[in-house]
Amino acid sequence: xxxxxxxxxxxxxxxxxxxxxxxxxxxxxxxxxxxxxxxxxxxxxxxxxxxxxxxxxxxxxxxxxxxxxxxxxxxxxxxxxxxxxxxxxxxxxxxxxxxxxxxxxxxxxxxxxxxxxxxxxxxxxxxxxxxxxxxxxxxxxxxxxxxxxxxxxxxxxxxxxxxxxxxxxxxxxxxxxxxxxxxxxxxxxxxxxxxxxxxxxxxxxxxxxxxxxxxxxxxxxxxxxxxxxxxxxxxxxxxxxxxxxxxxxxxxxxxxxxxxxxxxxxxxxxxxxxxxxxxxxxxxxxxxxxxxxxxxxxxxxxxxxxxxxxxxxxxxxxxxxxxxxxxxxxxxxxxxxxxxxxxxxxxxxxxxxxxxxxxxxxxxxxxxxxxxxxxxxxxxxxxxxx
Numbered sequence: 307x308x309x310x311x312x313x314x315x316x317x318x319x320x321x322x323x324x325x326x327x328x329x330x331x332x333x334x335x336x337x338x339x340x341x342x343x344x345x346x347x348x349x350x351x352x353x354x355x356x357x358x359x360x361x362x363x364x365x366x367x368x369x370x371x372x373x374x375x376x377x378x379x380x381x382x383x384x385x386x387x388x389x390x391x392x393x394x395x396x397x398x399x400x401x402x403x404x405x406x407x408x409x410x411x412x413x414x415x416x417x418x419x420x421x422x423x424x425x426x427x428x429x430x431x432x433x434x435x436x437x438x439x440x441x442x443x444x445x446x447x448x449x450x451x452x453x454x455x456x457x458x459x460x461x462x463x464x465x466x467x468x469x470x471x472x473x474x475x476x477x478x479x480x481x482x483x484x485x486x487x488x489x490x491x492x493x494x495x496x497x498x499x500x501x502x503x504x505x506x507x508x509x510x511x512x513x514x515x516x517x518x519x520x521x522x523x524x525x526x527x528x529x530x531x532x533x534x535x536x537x538x539x540x541x542x543x544x545x546x547x548x549x550x551x552x553x554x555x556x557x558x559x560x561x562x563x564x565x566x567x568x569x570x571x572x573x574x575x576x577x578x579x580x581x582x583x584x585x586x587x588x589x590x591x592x593x594x595x596x597x598x599x600x601x602x603x604x605x606x607x608x609x610x611x612x613x614x615x616x617x618x619x620x621x622x623x624x625x626x627x628x629x630x631x632x633x634x635x636x637x638x639x640x641x642x643x644x645x646x647x648x649x650x651x652x653x654x655x656x657x658x659x660x661x662x663x664x665x666x667x668x669x670x671x672x673x674x675x676x677x678x679x680x681x682x683x684x685x686x687x688x689x690x691x692x
Contacts, residue, residue: 312438312439312441313439315435315438315439316435316438316439317431317435319431319657320638320653320654320656320657321342321343321653321654321657324342324641324642324645324651324652324653324654325340325342325343325651327642327645327646327651328340328342328645328649328651331645331646331649336649337649338645338649338650338651339649339650339651339673339677339680339681339684340651340672340673341650341651341652341669341670341671341672341673341678341681342641342651342652342653342670343670343672344480344538344624344625344670344672345543345670345672346541346594346598346624346672347672347673347674348541348594349541350541350542350544350545351540351541351581351582351587351590351591352590353581353582353584353586353587353590354540354541354542354545354578354579354581354582354587355578356581357577357578357579357580357581358545358574358575358577358578360577361573361574361577361578362574366573366574366577367573367574368573369569369570369573370401370570370571370573370576371570372400372561372564372565372569372570373399373400373401373557373561373564374399374400374401374402374549374570374571374576375401375573375576375577375580376396377580378401378576378577378579378580379396379397379399379401379549380396381579381580381583382394382396382399382401382549382583383395383396383399384583385583386522386524386525386551389520390520390521390522390524390525391525392522392524392525394524394551395554397554397557398528398551398552398553398554398557399549399550399551400549400550400552400557400560400561400564401547401548401549401571401576402547402548402549402550402564402568402571403546403547403548403568403571403572404535404537404546404547404548405508405510405533405534405535405537405548406432406436406548407548407564407567407568407571408533408534408535408548408549408550409432409433409436409508409533410436410567411550411560411563411564411567412436412506412531412533412550412552412560413436413437413439413440413442414440414563414567415556415559415560415563416440416471416472416504416506416531417437417440417441417442417471417472418440418441418442419441419442420441420442420443420469421441421442421443421469421470421471421472422442422443422444422445422467422469422470422471422472423437423442423443423444423445423470423471423472423473423474424444424445424447424457424462424465424466424470424472424473424474425444425445425446425447425457425473425474425475425476426446426447426449426455426456426457426475426476426479427446427447427448427449427659427660427661427662428449428481428482428627428655428658428659428660428662428663428666429446429474429476429479429480429658429659430476430479430480430481430508430658431657431658433474433476433508434446434660437472437474442471442472443469445465445467445470446659446660446661447461447465448661448662449461451617451618454484454485454486454490454618455479455482455484455618455627456475456477456479456484456485456486456490457473457474457475457494458486458490458493458494459490459493459494459496459497462494462497462498463497466497466501466503470501470503471503471504472503472504472505472506473494473498473503473504473505473506474505474506474507474508475491475494475505475506475507475508475523476507476508476509476510477491477507477508477509477512477521477523477622478511478512478514478515478620478621478622478623479508479511479623480510480511480623480625480658481625481627481653481655481658481668482616482620482623482625482627483511483620483621483622483623483624483625483626483627484618484620484621484622485515485518485521485621485622486521487521488521488525488526491507491521491523491526491527492526495526495527495529495530499529504530504531505523505527505529505530505531506530506531506532506533507523507530507531507532507533508533509522509523509532509533509534510533510534510535510537510538510548511538511539511622511623511624512534512539512622513538513539513540513591513595514538514539514595514598514622514623514624515595515621515622516595516598516599516602516620516621516622517621518621520622524551528553528554529553530553531550531551531552531553531556532550532551532552533548533549533550534548534549534550534551535547535548535549536548536575536579536582538623538624539591539595540579540582540591541591541594542575542578542579542582545572545575545578545579546571546572546575547571547572547575547576547579598624598671600675601624601671601673601674601675601678602619602620602624602626602671604671604675604678604679604682605626605669605671605678605682606619606626608678608679608682608686609626609628609682609685611686612685612686612689613632614628614629614630614685614689615628616628616629617629624670624671624672625668625669625670625671626668626669626671627655627658627666627667627668628666628667628668628669629665629666630665630666630667631665633689633692634665634692635664635665636664636665637654637655637656637663637664637665637666637667638654638656638664640654640667641653641654641667643688644684644685644688647688647691648684648685648687648688649684650681650684650685650688652667652668652669652670653667653668653669653670654667655667655668
């Protein structure tokens, strides 16, 4: 039997191979430093855990409406109002099983066979794959220092094609950690609107900003589609909860899709997430953000001595995107050798970049400072032999 041909457009996530290798080395007794997976070592904040336990204990396990628990949609809207000065009607918010659920809804609504989608290269690979599964062709536009490692208005204008339907942005981005300013976002919105297209903004790492205040596209436009998640800033990776903010015109078809694709997001997770917006939880999350900022600085200083620090330090997320071309032009081999020889697990750039990924790697600063300093020592030892 022949499988759906669209599945052929979905590449394997190579970091999972590295993770399996790393786990096998740990099982064999090696001391492995994990900097490969995008999941910090922080536990879910205690208020969220307590709210989840209370939901289970009181039987809050039945289906919610497809668009999500009304109280949670209102809390998310309140979050936008309080922290981003954005007026978002709760009716424009759909709660989803992870940000992946939001991306699935958006891709199924916005594109079809023959459409083209524009996004930055490098980018989170699942963004490309969701669009390909919807039948669209993805134009991965190479970005670099000149555009702040982002898809800007000039690139949109230069690469827009007759069948381009959608421009997808990510701020802060994975894997580079770079952000778009308000002016840059407005310019992209204007360029896309002039061409009759739509904009989808990935804000999954929003809140994990280190140099400037976090920004949301919801404060600049009511017409953009915005994806967010409880996984990264809120520390709820395994709870599988995200959301999609959409224009009013799109809510009815998106709700129909949600009803049929996943029915509803996990109910206990939704009740738990209500606690994520309390002042007590906010204090915990901001302390964690300060810790990540410190970790970023430790890695930047240590890698600068090896000529590996990024040409433009990341403003957000918890990743560094490193050019290893002075040492290797094969990022998969570089990562596997680093793991075998020094027990440091990082991610090959070919997971994220269509062009140039073979001489880049991603490091996640998801371990404590002592372990990061040890990782720099091991990486220094490794590259000295190359």
